[in-house]
Amino acid sequence: MEVFYYKDITEGIVALPVEESKHILKVLRKVPGDSILITDGHGKLYDVEIVEGGRQCIVNSKFSSVRESGRNYYLHLAVAPTKMMERYEWLVEKCMEIGIDELTPILCEHSERKIIKEERLANIAVSAMKQSKNLYLPKINPLTPFKEFIKRPIEGNKCIGYCESTSKDYYFNKITDGINTMLIGPEGDFSKEELNLAFENGYKGVSLGNTILRVETAAIVACNMVAVKNFNIE
Amino acid sequence: MEVFYYKDITEGIVALPVEESKHILKVLRKVPGDSILITDGHGKLYDVEIVEGGRQCIVNSKFSSVRESGRNYYLHLAVAPTKMMERYEWLVEKCMEIGIDELTPILCEHSERKIIKEERLANIAVSAMKQSKNLYLPKINPLTPFKEFIKRPIEGNKCIGYCESTSKDYYFNKITDGINTMLIGPEGDFSKEELNLAFENGYKGVSLGNTILRVETAAIVACNMVAVKNFNIE
Numbered sequence: 001m002e003v004f005y006y007k008d009i010t011e012g013i014v015a016l017p018v019e020e021s022k023h024i025l026k027v028l029r030k031v032p033g034d035s036i037l038i039t040d041g042h043g044k045l046y047d048v049e050i051v052e053g054g055r056q057c058i059v060n061s062k063f064s065s066v067r068e069s070g071r072n073y074y075l076h077l078a079v080a081p082t083k084m085m086e087r088y089e090w091l092v093e094k095c096m097e098i099g100i101d102e103l104t105p106i107l108c109e110h111s112e113r114k115i116i117k118e119e120r121l122a123n124i125a126v127s128a129m130k131q132s133k134n135l136y137l138p139k140i141n142p143l144t145p146f147k148e149f150i151k152r153p154i155e156g157n158k159c160i161g162y163c164e165s166t167s168k169d170y171y172f173n174k175i176t177d178g179i180n181t182m183l184i185g186p187e188g189d190f191s192k193e194e195l196n197l198a199f200e201n202g203y204k205g206v207s208l209g210n211t212i213l214r215v216e217t218a219a220i221v222a223c224n225m226v227a228v229k230n231f232n233i234e
Numbered sequence: 235m236e237v238f239y240y241k242d243i244t245e246g247i248v249a250l251p252v253e254e255s256k257h258i259l260k261v262l263r264k265v266p267g268d269s270i271l272i273t274d275g276h277g278k279l280y281d282v283e284i285v286e287g288g289r290q291c292i293v294n295s296k297f298s299s300v301r302e303s304g305r306n307y308y309l310h311l312a313v314a315p316t317k318m319m320e321r322y323e324w325l326v327e328k329c330m331e332i333g334i335d336e337l338t339p340i341l342c343e344h345s346e347r348k349i350i351k352e353e354r355l356a357n358i359a360v361s362a363m364k365q366s367k368n369l370y371l372p373k374i375n376p377l378t379p380f381k382e383f384i385k386r387p388i389e390g391n392k393c394i395g396y397c398e399s400t401s402k403d404y405y406f407n408k409i410t411d412g413i414n415t416m417l418i419g420p421e422g423d424f425s426k427e428e429l430n431l432a433f434e435n436g437y438k439g440v441s442l443g444n445t446i447l448r449v450e451t452a453a454i455v456a457c458n459m460v461a462v463k464n465f466n467i468e
Contacts, residue, residue: 224458
């Protein structure tokens with residue numbers, strides 16, 4: 001059954017937001033009496049019966065289950081926006097399917113793209129969450145300057161992926177459980193200064209393999225490595 | 235330096251194909267005297283000097299180096315085409331960046347798309363090869379009916395990924411070195427009959443994680459798992 005999203009879903013009688021209501025009633029032609037599933041984006045799933053249509057769909061919501069993420073890690077990717085926004089949107093969809101907890105677009109010295117549409121990324125994450133039945137919606141932060149981000153006190157395992165061919169550890173071997181933060185730069189890679197700043201602030205330089213990956217590929221590969229390293233069957 | 239591709243590149247005086255010549259001379263404005271790199275798509279890289287322009291660019295080619303793939307495995311993905319061809323093209327680009335040896339589009343019972351443009355996929359693979367400096371071009375086979383493919387005598391480790399929630403092993407734990415063949419079905423997944431045929435023919439049922447991945451995501455995740463499992467620093 002298709003899964004819907006409403007962050008404030010609780011037990012009892014609930015009026016759904018206009019957008020979601022439109023989708024349920026107009027697009028999917030659901031009518032009073034029909035049952036649907038709604039997640040709060042934090043792993044909780046509700047079994048709800050449509051009580052009343054209209055601009056805001058009224059539902060009677062019963063708690064159904066909690067989907068354990070089956071994860072003992074927290075992944076925060078900080079990735080420079082790609083020149084083509086479409087590639088960044090792919091990144092969000094794919095990481096969402098695989099599993100990510102937080103995404104921060106970072107503005108780097110070599111970034112050509114200096115604006116992003118956060119709301120659009122958030123919508124893509126929601127669609128991917130519904131489609132993948134991954135009931136955990138990641139936090140998508142606003143575009144943040146690299147130099148601001150890098151100085152933040154962040155707990156756990158901090159790594160930065162870059163192309164410059166110095167001897168680096170393979171990222172997969174550096175992943176820990178708990179909090180993992182991974183930085184990925186723009187098409188022009190991080191600048192020397194940015195790399196040094198990262199090292200000074202406790203980030204380990206890592207490699208994602210022997211080939212040169214596009215920005216969005218690097219993010220998806222890193223995301224998947226963390227998922228594989230920490231995989232537990234539910 | 236940008237890498238070009240010509241499958242028949244050898245040492246000595248060589249006339250490049252018209253298309254590649256056009257790209258080198260017209261798009262990149264290279265002129266006689268300039269040097270470029272050309273790969274044969276089998277790991278060999280040549281350092282060539284442009285001797286003469288024109289419809290077919292004449293070059294003087296010197297062997298430069300062999301890029302060891304750094305891999306002790308062979309990955310053959312057999313993936314049903316996606317409804318939206320764009321998603322399949324993206325799959326080809328990403329798997330090419332990460333590393334794949336052979337791709338067979340398979341026509342399944344639930345496949346909505348029944349045609350693919352092989353040539354277009356081949357061109358995407360070439361672009362991705364140049365961009366990622368992965369000098370190994372995969373073999374892209376024509377669209378093959380599932381029932382024909384499944385009966386082929388294939389050596390090595392054979393797995394099939396599917397959604398139906400039966401207890402399955404995690405793919406990463408099943409990957410071996412040597413030849414790995416992995417099957418991924420269409421949006422509607424494999425049919426019961428197809429799954430049984432796969433099992434009868436020695437394919438192990440595997441899971442790619444706890445969420446439902448899109449076709450192209452499943453292919454990229456599988457490709458990356460094989461790369462991680464067999465990773466050797468060059």
